[in-house]
Amino acid sequence: MSILKSVVAITIIGFMGSSLLYGESPMEQGNGHGQKMKARNQNMKKIFQQLNLTQAQKKELRASRQDIRKKIKNQKSNKPKISDFITEKGVDRDGMLKVATKRTVTMTNLRADMIEKTLKILTPEQRKKFVSLLKAK
16 A cells, blocks of 8 residues: 555656646647646746746756656557457456556656756755745645
8 A cells, every 4th residue: 555655646746747847848639638738837937937047957957858758758659558458358457557557657757857857957046946836836
C-alpha cells in the first residue's frame, strides 16, 4: 500500500510540473483536456515571468524542457497496445497493471526530474518565489 501512496504523491507533484514540460507545445483538443493544459501552461508562463529569469536561465530551462519532452515522447511511442493483453482466454489484468504502474512511475519520475532541474536553475530567491506562486494557484 505504501508504494501506491508514493505513486499517488509523486503523481500529484508531477501534475504540478507537467505544465513545465508542455509549456510551449501545441495542445490537442479533446474533452477539454487541451484547453485545461493550455490554461495551466499560461499560469506557469505568468509564474516564470514574475521570476525575472536571466537569458541564461531561460536557455537552460528551454534545453531541460526539450530533453524531458524527448524522453516522454520515447515513453509514449514504446507504450504497449491494449490488444497485447487480450487473449481468447481473457484479459491479462496483472500484465496491464504492471505495465501501467511502471509507466506511471516512469512518467512521474520524469516530471519530478524536470521540477528538480528547474529548481536547480533558479536562484534561492527565485525558488522561494516560485514555490510561493505555485501554492497560490
